[in-house]
Amino acid sequence: xxxxxxxxxxxxxxxLFPDDGMRHELxxxxxxxxxxxxxxxxAIVGNLHFIISTWLEIHPLGRVYFAPLDLxxxxxxxxxxxxxxxxxxxxxxxxxxxxxxxAPELVVEVGSPRxxxxxxxxxxxxxxxxxxxxxxxxxxxxxxxCVYRREGDRFAPPIELSREAGDVLTSPLxxxxxxxxxxxxxx
Numbered sequence: 001x002x003x004x005x006x007x008x009x010x011x012x013x014x015x016l017f018p019d020d021g022m023r024h025e026l027x028x029x030x031x032x033x034x035x036x037x038x039x040x041x042x043a044i045v046g047n048l049h050f051i052i053s054t055w056l057e058i059h060p061l062g063r064v065y066f067a068p069l070d071l072x073x074x075x076x077x078x079x080x081x082x083x084x085x086x087x088x089x090x091x092x093x094x095x096x097x098x099x100x101x102x103a104p105e106l107v108v109e110v111g112s113p114r115x116x117x118x119x120x121x122x123x124x125x126x127x128x129x130x131x132x133x134x135x136x137x138x139x140x141x142x143x144x145x146c147v148y149r150r151e152g153d154r155f156a157p158p159i160e161l162s163r164e165a166g167d168v169l170t171s172p173l174x175x176x177x178x179x180x181x182x183x184x185x186x187x
Contacts, residue, residue: 011078051184110140134173144162
């Protein structure tokens with residue numbers, strides 16, 4: 001016996017959802033709902049945004065944004081990453097007034113018990129196939145950042161950095177910027 005085919009939701013459906021304070025995303029037309037973030041999550045996102053935006057003040061190469069902001073890849077794939085960066089050149093291609101439509105260079109997801117598995121599987125595949133150059137998964141439970149960088153049409157195996165080891169996050173997207181994990185995970 002075959003199962004009933006699942007109805008794929010679209011961006012047109014998503015914009016009709018009530019503003020209930022939850023994060024609503026579509027991945028391959030499937031609806032995912034995430035509760036509002038906790039304080040530590042917001043502190044980490046704030047720290048990353050501050051570090052990157054301060055660097056961008058001196059090196060105005062692009063813009064860094066934080067949720068809520070819809071990132072629309074297709075009508076069936078709409079997410080709200082915790083943080084994203086797009087160069088001026090990329091913004092000229094993907095920026096629209098209500099959202100971004102296409103792949104920025106960097107997407108950052110700060111995990112939670114409810115999103116950890118999705119961030120490392122479903123979203124990883126979405127970001128890889130959508131052309132994201134770098135994807136950072138930040139784990140506030142272990143103070144670890146996994147960095148995925150594009151090699152050709154796929155992500156290379158992740159680079160795992162930890163606060164405990166005294167690691168420093170760097171990226172070719174931000175030449176010369178050093179982000180000690182102790183600063184990223186500072187409360």
